[in-house]
Amino acid sequence: MxxxxxxxxxxxxxxxxxxxxxxxxxxxxxxxxxxxxxxxxxxxxxxxxxxxSGYRNKAKMVVAGTVDAPTLGILDRDGRGVDLRACGLCTPGLQAVLPTLAAFVTRARLTPYDVPRRRGELKYLLVTESPDGELMLRFVLRSEEPLGRLRKHLPALRRELPQLRVVSVNLQPEHKAVLEGEREIVLTEQATLPMRVNGIALHLRPQSFFQxxxxxxxxxxxxxxxxxxxxxxxxxxxxxxxxxxxxxxxxxxxxxxxxxxxxxxxxxxxxxxxxxxxxxxxxxxxxxxxxxxxxxxxxxxxxxxxxxxxxxxxxxxxxxxxxxxxxxxxxxxxxxxxxxxxxxxxxxxxxxxxxxxxxxxxxxxxxxxxxxxx
Incomplete structure (x- = not known):
């Protein structure tokens, strides 16, 4: 590769x-x-x-940069964003939706969290794709402040990405190297993503682990x-x-x-x-x-x-x-x-x-x- x-x-x-x-x-x-x-x-x-390549069913993207030019990927040693939205390990389905999600960050004015300055709201985008091509999308936020804007613009995002089955917000208010917090707010009527494996539907919830x-x-x-x-x-x-x-x-x-x-x-x-x-x-x-x-x-x-x-x-x-x-x-x-x-x-x-x-x-x-x- x-x-x-x-x-x-x-x-x-x-x-x-x-x-x-x-x-x-x-x-x-x-x-x-x-x-x-x-x-x-x-x-x-x-x-x-x-x-x-193309085997990862989950993209764990650090959100950095600015609200008008967000990066989705990792942070460098200085805490600045490195955009990896074309990472070849992710499934083609995940790669295809990341530009749309980056545009959504801008449209919903979800300010990326600035690690060095400890400012901003959106810390991570966590996206999982099922074998059927359906998606679970989780926004890891510092607080509930952006929740109203996220709810307002979510219907348009679902029209753009009809494969979105589960969308949720995870609240992680602390400034530490922990991916997510304990509280999860599900924003869709569906709360589980079926992962069909060997003819068995394994139901994945937002805070559950899957290989x-x-x-x-x-x-x-x-x-x-x-x-x-x-x-x-x-x-x-x-x-x-x-x-x-x-x-x-x-x-x-x-x-x-x-x-x-x-x-x-x-x-x-x-x-x-x-x-x-x-x-x-x-x-x-x-x-x-x-x-x-x-x-x-x-x-x-x-x-x-x-x-x-x-x-x-x-x-x-x-x-x-x-x-x-x-x-x-x-x-x-x-x-x-x-x-x-x-x-x-x-x-x-x-x-x-x-x-x-x-x-x-x-x-x-x-x-x-x-x-x-x-």
Whole structure:
């Protein structure tokens, strides 16, 4: 992939830019194998490749510049905006709408937030595209001051972009490096964006997490479903379940599936998806994964974990080591924390592993491991 922003040193976020893609993928698998080298009996499945460009389903754009000449992209070291609206990692659908959104900033007089001076209102535009080409648009504002103007001009924006399904405002009043605040104001009649993956509609709400690469996320969930169906457990927990991707894919064969997630927005999304699909044996509950496991009376036959980059940590690792859980499917976005967690659960032996390239042009990747109690 060739990137004019990278070549001009305007953006260096993609640390592997310019390397042949085959070499990127091979390097990621080699890195993962090295980190898990203590587990010599792992059967490594072929890595899952991605498109080299146009794969990002979400654009997180810092808004800077002026109200008449806004930039959408990142900030340089001095806090000035660097416009990246033609970023080649974003899907063509996202690239196509960014100029229209920049014009809307001007029309609605949404003053970009000036980080050095701590002035202005609009901090970010967060745009997500579904596999069906529909959009969720979120305005991250410092206060409610621009809300009236935004509401006034929103109908015209929706006429220009009929694919807009969900539009919301997130309020982040603090001056700190936090992407969004706790309060969300939905401005449309629709509150969820259906992300159709492998025939399952995963409902995404404004403050819910979804994998950045839809095609590779689909492969991730298919792999999880394949392992679960092969093992045919009667009961499954999906810890750190998000909007329920793994849980909903594991719902077959009459098994009971329970998803646990701290985000109440994500739990509501999972429940809606299960209800629409008629999956009455799939449940979702809000709570901390570790606290839930430690307090549960009876463990399931199989546990799926998909933690953040820090991993599952010593407490949950200790519970898995001691509990009579037969199998674990571990999906990790950080092979270093995965290796630490595996060292803490020696009774669960890694059988198979697979690298999935969720983030081409960067050093990041996803890896899935199937564990069996020895």
């Amino acid at each position: 060739q990137c004019s922003y990278f070549d001009a040193a305007r953006c260096r976020s993609c640390t592997l830019m310019g390397q042949p893609y085959a070499a990127q993928l091979a390097g990621k698998e080699r890195h993962c194998r090295d980190l898990l080298a203590d587990h010599r009996d792992i059967a490594w499945l072929p890595p899952v490749a991605s498109r080299e 950045t690469n839809t095609d590779v996320a689909a492969a991730l969930y298919r792999q999880g479903r394949e392992w679960v169906e092969e093992l045919a457990p009667a009961s499954v927990w999906d810890l750190y379940c998000g909007v329920g991707g793994f849980a909903l894919h594991a719902a077959a064969g009459g098994r009971d599936v329970l998803g646990i997630e701290t985000s109440r927005e994500a739990v509501a999304s999972g429940r809606l998806s299960a209800r629409e699909a008629g999956l009455d044996r799939v449940r979702f509950e809000a709570g901390d994964a570790t606290a839930f496991a430690l307090g549960a009376q009876a463990p399931p036959e199989l546990v799926i974990v998909n933690p953040p980059r820090r991993g599952i940590g010593p407490e949950l690792s200790g519970w898995l080591e001691a509990a009579p859980v037969r199998h674990v499917v571990y999906s990790s976005c950080n092979a270093a924390s995965l290796a630490r967690d595996l060292a803490a659960i020696p009774s669960l032996r890694p059988l198979r592993a697979r690298v999935l390239d969720m983030f081409p042009q960067t050093s990041h990747y996803e890896v899935m491991v199937l564990l069996e109690r020895a």
